[in-house]
Amino acid sequence: MIWLTLRQFRVQGAVVFGGLAVLAAALLITGPGLADDYNEGIAACGSPDNCSRFYRNFFIDHQYYFGGLLAVVVFLPGIIGVFWGAPLITRELEHGTHRLVWNQSITRNRWLAAKVGLVGLAAVLATGLAVVAVDWWSDPLDETALNQTETTSAARISPIVFVARGIAPLGYAAFAFALGVTVGVIVRRTLPAMTITLVVFIAVQILMPMFVRPHLVSPVSRTIEITADNHGDLMLDQSSGTPRLRVEVDAARGAWTITDETVNASGNKVSEIVLPKSGNPCEPGPPDPNGEPPKGPPQACFDYIKQQGFRQKVVYHPADHFWPLQRAETGLFAVLALGLTGLCFYWTRRRLS
Amino acid sequence: MTVALEAQGLGKKYGKRWALSDCTLDIPAGRVVGLVGPNGAGKTTLLNLAVGQIQPSAGSIRVLGGRPAEGPAQLAKVGYVAQDTPTYAALSVADHLKLGARLNPSWDDALARKRIERLRLDPGHKAGKLSGGQRAQLALTLGIAKRPELLILDEPVAALDPLARREFLQGLMEAAVEHSLGVVLSSHLVSDLERTCDYLIVIVESRVRVAGDVDDLLASHHRLTGPRRDPSTLPADQHIVSESHTDRQSTLIVRTDAPIHDPAWTVGQVGLEDLVLAYMSAEQARPTLEAVR
């Protein structure tokens, strides 16, 4: 059965593993150069200001590669689910060959176990290879993302990067593959099975960070003062006559912020801080001698906010939640994959003919 | 005598429709069994139940004493050449033999190779590029080289031209002798089965109409021709299979084990084909009976 499974899997396997080999080779060739550039830049930058600028420029210079590689790891499990998982059984059903193979001296269970086991293993292996190669290559960029505030959304705990790092992609691959096989067994036709698998998998990828992942590990919840050091984007709206200020803060370096809202003195959530009409303390100062706009509002603004009792409530996962979250999410998908596989076995034994 | 296939009140339902119902059979081992009936009568359903491809909705079935597809041992005992003789299009003839060898502990590789050679099939040829007859022969080779005790074939020759049909049946019968293989094969044409079968099952509209040894069936069925009369006046032991009437004459096909003495009848023999057709047309004949009364 192992021989037959591999024989049938030959072409699909060659396409994906061939593509990965090319990618890995390209990364192996360019990776050391990228790391060298990074290390040299860090050693040379000196002052924190310069280093911050280096980080920003270094990231921006490579952001397309960073994004592209991210996409490879994010989409690979879906591709595997659609092109390896869904057709695994439907192709047999469509060509009637299941009636040939089920009447050799091998039970349906063993036949399915060999197919699902071997190709499933290949799915996890392929994704693992991709993650190892991409993670290794992107390491300097991950470091950059962690070290400066303007690229927080690229920190490895942030929703999109998270699913392309660590062990989570393995869980996604196992899940996507099991999903494809099971949908195939139930739907029995290749194209509809591929479509359904794709749609469901993408939906899961979108819904996961929105509704599930934040709660896999208890996030940190704090109410903090808004200061010149921790503020993020500030939006001053003067259009309606009364100036209003919308405040965001950077909870912690490399963190994934889930809630970021302003509360008033009595602890109730407010969407914005209403400022006095005359003598607005948050009016931006004049440009500095070089003609550059000031970096932020004057200190008086923060004093005013503090005096009025406004504080910022933040709920977030700090950078060190990365591994606990990875383990929990991978475990969750492993369980889902096993459940789907169980359903697939049940369906194949009872409902297929 | 051992039993090849034993069914008790066997039935299979798809949704609300019974594809096979109330099927009770007792087929002796070592026979060549023909399963005849029109398309959609339930032949495939019965065969699929026999190989464990599907599970019964009612009753039970045992094949060579075991539950179909119960485990590897049962699977090894029963070979199946499914309808349209499926093969892996992308795999070569040699790959198929390798598949058979890997998946069957009792695989007879020498036999398989000899057959392929005699059929002049190129081992490197992809199965998807074989002709219908060649593909059927490849599927048959897999079925025979597995060395089962019972080989079940579902409409194996339906799609073949007369020559390929003949060659297929020759190969099948040869294997039956050589390996004392029991065979069950279905067809919607009696002519395919007439020479090959010694046991016949006629299945119409999901029910078994008649089953038995071909010689017994031929001996117990008679064509009666005579002046027109009401069939209900026949002796109780003469079971009417089919009837047709003209103004003056009645023609009946009856089944009885006792001799027919009524001098009004001219008694004739019924060939296998006529016998099967009589059972197949029995449904349409019933309304005529009402009209007569």
Add this chain to the structure above:
Amino acid sequence: MIEFHLDSDSGVSPYMQLVRQVKHALRLDLLREGEQLPTVKDVVAQLAINPNTVLKAYRELEHEGLVAPRPGLGTFVTRTLAGNSLAAHGPLRKDLERWLAKARLAGMDDESIEALFMTTFRSAGQEEIA
């Protein structure tokens, strides 16, 4: 060795056709004592028929004492049917030919000749039984 053939339109069962063909060959001296009949496998492979049909035909011939199986070797002819009558074939054939010529002279066509022959043959057979 003889080669069997089957006529599916004859209305005669395949096993009976095999029996008749063997007897026919024995009568015409085409098959002689000590000669082998084709093996069951060969007949089956050639005619695509049920092996039991061949076995049944051979058993019937065996029962009539015409052939006998030798285990592991096959089935062999033990008695011929041609016997003494073979010598009489020639003169009888001459008689028949003369009779046929007369019938044609009388204006009979082939079918009428056959019908007349068969009815005479049958009624003569029935008188013998009676």
